[in-house]
Amino acid sequence: MSKSNWLFIAFILYAMHLFIFPPASSAGHLEPFKHSPFPQNNPQTPEKVELGKMLFFDRRLSGDGTMSCATCHIPELGLSDGQAISLSYPTTKNWRNSPTLINVAFSKFLFHDGRAETLEDQALFPMMSSFEMNQNLDFVEEEIRSVPEYLKRFNEVFGSDDITRERMAMAIAAFERTLISRNAPLDSYLNDNMDALSPEAKTGYEIFTGKGKCTECHYNINLSDDKFHALNVPEHPEFQTDPRVAATRRFVAKLNHYEDFRNLQEDPGRYLITKDKNDWRAFKTPTLRDIAKTGPYMHNGVFETLEDVIDFLDQGGGPGNAVLKPLHLNGAEKRALKVFMVEALSGDDIIMHTPKIP
Numbered sequence: 250m251s252k253s254n255w256l257f258i259a260f261i262l263y264a265m266h267l268f269i270f271p272p273a274s275s276a277g278h279l280e281p282f283k284h285s286p287f288p289q290n291n292p293q294t295p296e297k298v299e300l301g302k303m304l305f306f307d308r309r310l311s312g313d314g315t316m317s318c319a320t321c322h323i324p325e326l327g328l329s330d331g332q333a334i335s336l337s338y339p340t341t342k343n344w345r346n347s348p349t350l351i352n353v354a355f356s357k358f359l360f361h362d363g364r365a366e367t368l369e370d371q372a373l374f375p376m377m378s379s380f381e382m383n384q385n386l387d388f389v390e391e392e393i394r395s396v397p398e399y400l401k402r403f404n405e406v407f408g409s410d411d412i413t414r415e416r417m418a419m420a421i422a423a424f425e426r427t428l429i430s431r432n433a434p435l436d437s438y439l440n441d442n443m444d445a446l447s448p449e450a451k452t453g454y455e456i457f458t459g460k461g462k463c464t465e466c467h468y469n470i471n472l473s474d475d476k477f478h479a480l481n482v483p484e485h486p487e488f489q490t491d492p493r494v495a496a497t498r499r500f501v502a503k504l505n506h507y508e509d510f511r512n513l514q515e516d517p518g519r520y521l522i523t524k525d526k527n528d529w530r531a532f533k534t535p536t537l538r539d540i541a542k543t544g545p546y547m548h549n550g551v552f553e554t555l556e557d558v559i560d561f562l563d564q565g566g567g568p569g570n571a572v573l574k575p576l577h578l579n580g581a582e583k584r585a586l587k588v589f590m591v592e593a594l595s596g597d598d599i600i601m602h603t604p605k606i607p
């Protein structure tokens with residue numbers, strides 16, 4: 250990437266962090282955006298980003314050499330994979346939806362249950378996961394080391410050709426931090442460009458920040474409070490009883506020391522990490538940036554369309570939840586809300602050339 254591109258990104262980051270989504274009158278709290286997307290212990294360089302991009306697209310990262318990170322985080326699909334529940338290692342089945350990686354640099358917690366907090370930590374999980382890339386980290390280090398081009402690049406980036414999982418993760422994380430939503434009309438609108446939104450999107454904006462109470466949870470740069478809420482989203486009927494999904498569910502629960510894992514019928518969400526009963530079936534508030542590109546929606550992709558999501562929220566969420574109330578939106582209001590999300594939150598397409606893998 251050229252120097253002017255870097256300056257541009259730096260400028261965008263700076264400009265974006267000035268925008269704090271205005272609260273609805275009923276919204277609880279607003280926190281200024283605090284997290285610098287660039288950690289001091291992993292400085293961003295163009296060479297590191299390029300190396301990270303190569304690794305992101307390299308199928309050597311999976312056990313049988315069939316999958317790269319980009320298999321489930323596809324650039325054209327907003328870095329998600331378009332499936333309700335994500336793809337998985339051959340013969341196994343995943344249990345959750347692949348989230349977008351757009352603006353992931355700004356997320357305080359990673360995964361639907363927030364079990365990782367830095368991109369450097371996160372990157373090794375899918376490689377190790379039996380139902381994702383099913384790779385052995387000692388082995389992948391040796392596989393990458395056997396490629397002269399990688400040796401050369403690790404040398405350039407890290408000052409020695411020592412190829413470790415930590416360095417691989419650092420490079421991948423640096424690449425992920427360049428996946429930024431740019432030029433979304435919302436940013437322009439919040440910067441006093443009143444023509445940035447169509448009249449219907451403006452109506453949707455008013456509902457989003459007012460009657461719809463969306464900004465109680467969707468605010469800040471990513472339209473997320475970085476918190477976990479139990480909306481009681483239904484299980485996906487197609488997958489709840491799928492024996493392979495059930496095996497994955499029991500396996501993850503067992504890894505997380507959930508005692509009754511054999512009888513588990515649903516996704517416990519954040520509870521698996523905290524063991525706090527208030528977190529039962531709570532999931533991270535996801536970013537809404539580029540939401541038009543990242544369906545199906547929710548942690549298990551149970552909703553195919555934004556209309557489905559809006560209907561679910563309008564009825565006050567799932568049975569027994571303590572966080573949402575019915576909104577009583579009429580048809581025109583629901584449509585405007587959708588137009589707002591599709592129009593205002595869509596940034597430029599992320600155009601990416603698949604790198605040449607050595």
Ligand code: HEC
Pocket residue numbers: 305310316317318319320321322335336337338343345346347348349350353356358359360361362368371372373375376380381382421
């Ligand atoms: C087989 C599909 C698959 C592959 C391959 C895969 N991912 Fe993912 N990714 C997912 C799913 C599914 C989740 C959500 C899992 C969860 O919440 O438990 C996820 C979550 C993430 C997140 C967290 C995003 C957020 O907003 O919380 C990041 C970052 C990420 N993946 C990066 C990567 C990287 C880097 C690689 C390659 C090393 C990779 N993924 C490979 C399916 C995949």
Ligand code: HEC
Pocket residue numbers: 361457461462463464465466467477478479480482532533534535536537540543545546547548549555558559562572573586
């Ligand atoms: C109490 C907090 C809260 C409120 C209020 C709220 N949301 Fe959400 N929203 C969430 C959480 C948590 C999820 C993820 C649930 C899951 O994955 O199961 C979510 C998911 C979504 C999704 C799906 C995103 C994806 O990538 O799958 C959309 C779209 C959405 N909300 C829009 C809205 C709109 C529009 C409103 C207002 C009508 C609203 N939300 C109000 C917390 C909230």
